[in-house]
Amino acid sequence: MAEPATRTVERALQLLGAVCDAGAVSLAEVSRETELSASTALRLLRTLENSGFVRKDTDGEYRPGLRLVQLGAQALSHESLIHLAAPALQRLVEATGESAYLSVRGHQGTGSDHAVYLAIAEGTHSVRHASWVGRSVPLKGSSLGIVFAGKTPETGYVVSDKGVEVDVTAIAAPLRQLGAAVTAGDSAPLAAISVVAPSYRMNPAEIERIGQLVATEARALLGAGLQN
Amino acid sequence: MAEPATRTVERALQLLGAVCDAGAVSLAEVSRETELSASTALRLLRTLENSGFVRKDTDGEYRPGLRLVQLGAQALSHESLIHLAAPALQRLVEATGESAYLSVRGHQGTGSDHAVYLAIAEGTHSVRHASWVGRSVPLKGSSLGIVFAGKTPETGYVVSDKGVEVDVTAIAAPLRQLGAAVTAGDSAPLAAISVVAPSYRMNPAEIERIGQLVATEARALLGAGLQN
DNA sequence: AATTAGCGTTTCAATAAGTGAAACGCATCA
DNA sequence: TGATGCGTTTCACTTATTGAAACGCTAATT
Known part of the structure; x- marks a missing residue:
């Protein structure tokens, strides 16, 4: 059982987790927590945002997105x-x-x-x-x-x-x-x-x-x- | 608003969504639904699996994982x-x-x-x-x-x-x-x-x-x- | 039994794609 | 008025993703 894992995706999921744990975080915070460079974190967060898994609210912080809530609710019921x-x-x-x-x-x-x-x-x-x-x-x-x-x-x-x-x-x-x-x-x-x-x-x-x-x-x- | 998105991650999230929508799917099914090659879908699903976002149960089908339920519940409450x-x-x-x-x-x-x-x-x-x-x-x-x-x-x-x-x-x-x-x-x-x-x-x-x-x-x- | 079809899986060469240091503009703070 | 920290963009490097192909397997089909 090696690690046939995709680094990019792992990092994105890691970011998603960090955002959820925090509830609301700035880019700088998550990138520090996840030990990712700011540019990488930004790029991945944008991808997550485009898919609705996180959202960036008015004060610029990232929060769990509706898509996640939706899937979570769905999964919770399944x-x-x-x-x-x-x-x-x-x-x-x-x-x-x-x-x-x-x-x-x-x-x-x-x-x-x-x-x-x-x-x-x-x-x-x-x-x-x-x-x-x-x-x-x-x-x-x-x-x-x-x-x-x-x-x-x-x-x-x-x-x-x-x-x-x-x-x-x-x-x-x-x-x-x-x-x-x-x-x-x-x-x-x-x-x-x-x-x-x-x-x-x-x-x-x-x-x-x-x-x-x-x-x-x-x-x-x-x-x-x-x-x- | 161009598309500064990470393809790998987008695909992984797409897969995650497909798994959740279906509740339980085989590799062949999701790869067809998402129009990804089987090998790519497999690789990404494994990554999702390693992070607990999906799980592969005994009959070999992929289902929403505990990590997703956890984050969803967390997000739902936030x-x-x-x-x-x-x-x-x-x-x-x-x-x-x-x-x-x-x-x-x-x-x-x-x-x-x-x-x-x-x-x-x-x-x-x-x-x-x-x-x-x-x-x-x-x-x-x-x-x-x-x-x-x-x-x-x-x-x-x-x-x-x-x-x-x-x-x-x-x-x-x-x-x-x-x-x-x-x-x-x-x-x-x-x-x-x-x-x-x-x-x-x-x-x-x-x-x-x-x-x-x-x-x-x-x-x-x-x-x-x-x-x- | 032999044949076909579909599945999960692995391999591998081509190259498309992700990476992070650096630099920028802009705030706020000392 | 510097200094610090933030979000952001750019770009050359090359790493890591990709998908066709091939494999072994099981289960229908002939």
Whole structure:
């Protein structure tokens, strides 16, 4: 498995990723981030712009374009993972009252130390953890971080109390099924589901109950994923 | 405005679009659709695959990849249009009880005769029009088709009775604000909002009432869009 | 069985195409 | 009034993309 890759395209995709990660960036910024010469970055960004993948708004900064939103929305709806996970997330909400998330880790290179929420089921408690689809969260010190590092213990779930956010407890479990699809054969999972709750509402018994629910749903998805 | 574009990248993006439109395609199919030689298509698809924008699943077909879903989700959440439109859609639902949609037309080239739903607010009636984010709908004969053709009359809205689907009435209005952002200066709008309802529940008076609501919300979005 | 057709894949020589240093004009800042 | 940083254009160098052709394969077709 060598690298039969097209450098130009790789760079363009890299730029696209950088623009999306930043939300809005100047030419100088992206070209620094991606370590491309300004002229090259400009040329590629223009190509991306012509195709609608990025747009250059009035203040001259580059932002994700409509074409990307369109394809993303389309892919999101085609993407089996999200559809498969939705009922599981819903069940977790019903069983716990807390918010449940489906996330993937940031792809190789850009933002690989972050996770992105792909789907969300909001909890029913009036005080609940609220985030949004597309939110990028740092992995460091979070339960997702441990899950994506492939260090989930035998119990099948990971708990982080006051990891990323204070007052918040997160309980996560890995989805391994698609392992071979994108990355090479390393044991790190591609996606995870998690329940995130205010810490004051948690106690060891409740945490274990939820943990087992999350782990069970994760394993169930694993089986269902084979339909693809 | 010449064409300072990078051919390789353009082709790769074209392929990406083709894969997304199809949902799942073989190499031979995309290379035919995009009019690229098989070897070129293969090389570019591999590059896209290495970056996670497409994936090649077990049956050898190419599908939208996780990276695209991730960026799309991210962009979707950053994208002001969808956030701006959400309250408007919600208001339309509250005022009409029917489902309301935000859509953009398929981008240049691939799928330009279709529209894609970007955001949805479901109606409150038990019998209601139900679709999903990412759904691609044909423009031909639909009110969206007329709106995207730039042929919206003075009234500010377009009605199509039994256009795309039988028993369904759609009322659409254009969002023009971002006109200059992506496409050249043609008068065609980039996005539209619409209310879609079962025809049996409609009558001329109700249609006019809803039409004016939709047109009003569309114009309001136009103003708000300047914050960007 | 022999034949045809279509697919995914690899190879390779021709050359078309991407590259980045340098220079420019234009802002803003010291 | 220099100095700094930005977006942009130009251009010679040559690297990296290209597509026809050939290969092995499977699955219809004869």
